[in-house]
Amino acid sequence: MQQRVEDLKRLFGQVHDLNAAANVLEWDQETYMPDGAAEARAHQVATLRRLAHECFTADEVGTLLESLATETQTLDPGTTQASLVRVGRRDYEKAVRIPASLVAAMAEAVARGKQAWREARATNTYAVFAPHLERLIELNVQKAEALGYNEHIYDALLDQFEEGMQASTVEAVFNALRAELVPIVHAIAEREIPEDNFLHQRFDTQKQWDFGLEVIKDFGYDFRRGRLDRSAHPFTTAFSITDVRLTTRLDEQYLPTAFFGTLHECGHGLYEQGIDLTLNRTPLADGTSLGMHESQSRLWENLVGRSRVFWKHYYPRLQAFFPEQLAGISLETFYRGINRVRPSLIRVEADEVTYNLHIMLRFELEQSMLEGRVAVGELPERWRAKMEEYLGVCPETDADGVLQDIHWSLGALGYFPTYAFGNLMSVQLFEQACLDLPGLEDQMAEGQFDALLGWLRTNIHQYGRTLQAAEILKRITGEDLQAAPWLAYIREKYGKIYGAL
Amino acid sequence: MQQRVEDLKRLFGQVHDLNAAANVLEWDQETYMPDGAAEARAHQVATLRRLAHECFTADEVGTLLESLATETQTLDPGTTQASLVRVGRRDYEKAVRIPASLVAAMAEAVARGKQAWREARATNTYAVFAPHLERLIELNVQKAEALGYNEHIYDALLDQFEEGMQASTVEAVFNALRAELVPIVHAIAEREIPEDNFLHQRFDTQKQWDFGLEVIKDFGYDFRRGRLDRSAHPFTTAFSITDVRLTTRLDEQYLPTAFFGTLHECGHGLYEQGIDLTLNRTPLADGTSLGMHESQSRLWENLVGRSRVFWKHYYPRLQAFFPEQLAGISLETFYRGINRVRPSLIRVEADEVTYNLHIMLRFELEQSMLEGRVAVGELPERWRAKMEEYLGVCPETDADGVLQDIHWSLGALGYFPTYAFGNLMSVQLFEQACLDLPGLEDQMAEGQFDALLGWLRTNIHQYGRTLQAAEILKRITGEDLQAAPWLAYIREKYGKIYGAL
Numbered sequence A, B: 001m002q003q004r005v006e007d008l009k010r011l012f013g014q015v016h017d018l019n020a021a022a023n024v025l026e027w028d029q030e031t032y033m034p035d036g037a038a039e040a041r042a043h044q045v046a047t048l049r050r051l052a053h054e055c056f057t058a059d060e061v062g063t064l065l066e067s068l069a070t071e072t073q074t075l076d077p078g079t080t081q082a083s084l085v086r087v088g089r090r091d092y093e094k095a096v097r098i099p100a101s102l103v104a105a106m107a108e109a110v111a112r113g114k115q116a117w118r119e120a121r122a123t124n125t126y127a128v129f130a131p132h133l134e135r136l137i138e139l140n141v142q143k144a145e146a147l148g149y150n151e152h153i154y155d156a157l158l159d160q161f162e163e164g165m166q167a168s169t170v171e172a173v174f175n176a177l178r179a180e181l182v183p184i185v186h187a188i189a190e191r192e193i194p195e196d197n198f199l200h201q202r203f204d205t206q207k208q209w210d211f212g213l214e215v216i217k218d219f220g221y222d223f224r225r226g227r228l229d230r231s232a233h234p235f236t237t238a239f240s241i242t243d244v245r246l247t248t249r250l251d252e253q254y255l256p257t258a259f260f261g262t263l264h265e266c267g268h269g270l271y272e273q274g275i276d277l278t279l280n281r282t283p284l285a286d287g288t289s290l291g292m293h294e295s296q297s298r299l300w301e302n303l304v305g306r307s308r309v310f311w312k313h314y315y316p317r318l319q320a321f322f323p324e325q326l327a328g329i330s331l332e333t334f335y336r337g338i339n340r341v342r343p344s345l346i347r348v349e350a351d352e353v354t355y356n357l358h359i360m361l362r363f364e365l366e367q368s369m370l371e372g373r374v375a376v377g378e379l380p381e382r383w384r385a386k387m388e389e390y391l392g393v394c395p396e397t398d399a400d401g402v403l404q405d406i407h408w409s410l411g412a413l414g415y416f417p418t419y420a421f422g423n424l425m426s427v428q429l430f431e432q433a434c435l436d437l438p439g440l441e442d443q444m445a446e447g448q449f450d451a452l453l454g455w456l457r458t459n460i461h462q463y464g465r466t467l468q469a470a471e472i473l474k475r476i477t478g479e480d481l482q483a484a485p486w487l488a489y490i491r492e493k494y495g496k497i498y499g500a501l
Helices: A002-031 A035-056 A059-074 A080-097 A100-123 A126-147 A153-158 A167-190 A205-219 A255-273 A290-304 A308-321 A331-338 A355-370 A376-391 A417-436 A440-444 A450-459 A469-477 A484-498 B002-031 B035-056 B059-074 B080-097 B100-123 B126-147 B153-161 B167-190 B205-219 B255-273 B290-304 B308-321 B331-338 B355-370 B376-391 B417-436 B440-444 B450-459 B469-477 B484-498
Strands: A226-230 A236-240 A243-248 B226-230 B236-240 B243-248
Touching: A002 A035, A002 A059, A002 A080, A002 A236, A002 A243, A002 B002, A002 B035, A035 A080, A035 B002, A035 B236, A035 B243, A059 A080, A080 A126, A100 A126, A126 A153, A126 A355, A126 A376, A153 A167, A153 A355, A167 A355, A167 A376, A167 A417, A167 A484, A205 A226, A205 A255, A205 A308, A226 A255, A236 A255, A236 B035, A243 A255, A243 B035, A255 A290, A255 A450, A290 A417, A290 A450, A290 A469, A308 A331, A308 A440, A355 A376, A355 A417, A417 A440, A417 A450, A417 A469, A417 A484, A440 A450, A450 A469, B002 B035, B002 B059, B002 B080, B002 B236, B002 B243, B035 B080, B059 B080, B080 B126, B100 B126, B126 B153, B126 B355, B126 B376, B153 B167, B153 B355, B167 B355, B167 B376, B167 B417, B167 B484, B205 B226, B205 B255, B205 B308, B226 B255, B236 B255, B243 B255, B255 B290, B255 B450, B290 B417, B290 B450, B290 B469, B308 B331, B308 B440, B355 B376, B355 B417, B417 B440, B417 B450, B417 B469, B417 B484, B440 B450, B450 B469
Parallel strands: A226 A243, B226 B243
Antiparallel strands: A236 A243, B236 B243
């Protein structure tokens, strides 16, 4: 058996190397690549991804996985060998179920769709994108049928990003969430809005950069195994557990953009850096789901970075960087300013409270479209109606409405809900961390994060994909994904700012 | 036939993409990669290079090349199709002749050899490197035998870097060169040395950077299809004709390092950027030989960048960047300073006049070792004797002698002579450019390089590997590689600085 495990690891290692190389090329494209290279780069990435897919779906891999599946049945499922075969088989089954013709059709539809979406958004012309969206939904239906599902077609798509999650579960959680959250948001909209003008000033970008670096170093981000660069849209990518790259964007006129973006990406990066090194170059060396990944980014961005205790330590530091801009702004005023809630049109600019409503809206529309209950042509109107209902605001243009996100143009349906899972889980996990680490608040107020990071590594990061998100959550909290803890956190935190909610 | 040409292009395109990706990963490793990622990166690059080799040596490629070789015989050899098959076949023949076992043995010997060389150089202990060098020579002999040659074993190794060049030709040219150059160098060593203290001051690195950028923009380097970054050792790499990257290093205490390094790499980069775009993603999209490549870097670095007319325009610009450091230093003093000649120990620091002697010494020692006339153990002594004879200086340590270059530790024998070819050809080519472009000197004195770059593109760059170096040189100058023009240039230029030579 040992020899066959080694063979499997060698084959997986090759697939990993090809995908890692593609990730490097994509990272370079977003950070340093000159504009003129776009076409050549597209060829290069396509070749690498295609070869990675070919190598992974080779018969040799399937045969090895089959024979090892029987042999590893007697092993503890937590062992690397058993996990490698279990997770490898799941990935393999998915990969071989989708016919090459569908992969090619999807790639072409995405290339055209992305182009059309850019034009549609720039010119605020939904009709330019609509036929492409129609095609992408059609292909997603084919994909879901090829992948298979028990209950709902949505399950197959969701499973690509959040393994094992069911649409029915999402619906139940979102229903609970919506019922309480919509009234909270409407209530806040009636209250007095905290001042945040002081966040809109000229903040030297180099100083913003330096302050962000200082904080993520304190968080424990390892620069010997990672780096931070600039890009138009912040992201995190990993080429191995020992090479995890973050990017952020800088807005000279608005302080929170770079800072919370950096903290957010750092949360993703800490997850990748915390995976057990023995899992390197295997399919296990990755976050276990997008939701769990987002729980880590949101935990550091919001639960830590937007907390009062955090700023107790860091606000004087920030004031030292920007003495003029923050002169006379008290810690309390600053804290309220960065936690200002305001129903708004754009998801990526949404605050902690309203963000999940943007997600629920997208989830509901995706379901309707997949089931054929809503036609692509009706989408803008449905969007506006739901925005009005949930957030009490309505986009005047489709560019600020249904056209605002890139995801659908990339063919990614079933992706959005993972953002909300991350928000909900971040609170469920952080509350348990607070129980397990009694001095945590005091440590955070001193800029000490070793214990928190250690707790996350021990309970979540190290496992990579060895455990699924739901298993990890259950082990840690004893619960499944729930809306109640997050709602309680929101009521508690924002009740203090806005008055009881 | 057309279909088979398309098939061949598709297969070559895939190989190109894999090698381009490996180049991106190696570029990243030298510029931005965090230290901790070295091991993972080694795996990734090895996988990409191995797959590129496998794809290129696939039977399908061989079969296509064979059938197309007959069919393209009637075509003009200058057509892309004929060139693609001709050059593709040459590469294919070489690639399949070297057995996989030898490729693996070489890779292992290089990995160990590089490590040993670093240690040997750091501790000045030749004995640490000697057994590895012995092994690398043995493997190079095997490689040469596998590749085959007519006259001399050295031909097979040289052909990897300078296609079609014979060791006997090199010997004849180097003999002619040595006979005149050694007396010139010895004569210069007796003359008064120009002042160059002013080059050794504190020069703000950002200003150095900006000045270098300004000049290579004037040269015509296209930043929409390239960029300049910092690295420990300057290099140029291309991921496609539309993505050519340069690097340079900055020395705050010595002005020439970054500046001439940047010009040198820009010369390489202009060559790569000038290749006909229709050759992209084929084996033709590369410099035709290392010698021709070096002729371009040396032309811009030396024939342009160390000329009097060049500084007529740029010295006032440089003084504006560094008014304090260059106050009171006349253009003539500056020009003499940057053209100071001094026999020295280290090749990469050698001036224009003495550089070729460093190369000849290495060429002669490589030949002796391959023929078994000099044992690895005798090398340090032979090195010192030749340094004394050619340059009149003798290294006190092996670190400053036989251990100074990385090339042998990488298994690259037959590489060094291409540096000298570049020097000699740069003069042969530039002289013809001056004849063809009567106003060239005046243009250079105005910071205008369009005509020169256009001439190089038309006569050299656009062809990529469609023509071999010797063919290009012959077409342009009517001559083969020659020492005389370079010697005449040196006598003329340095005679004016040092008195008649």
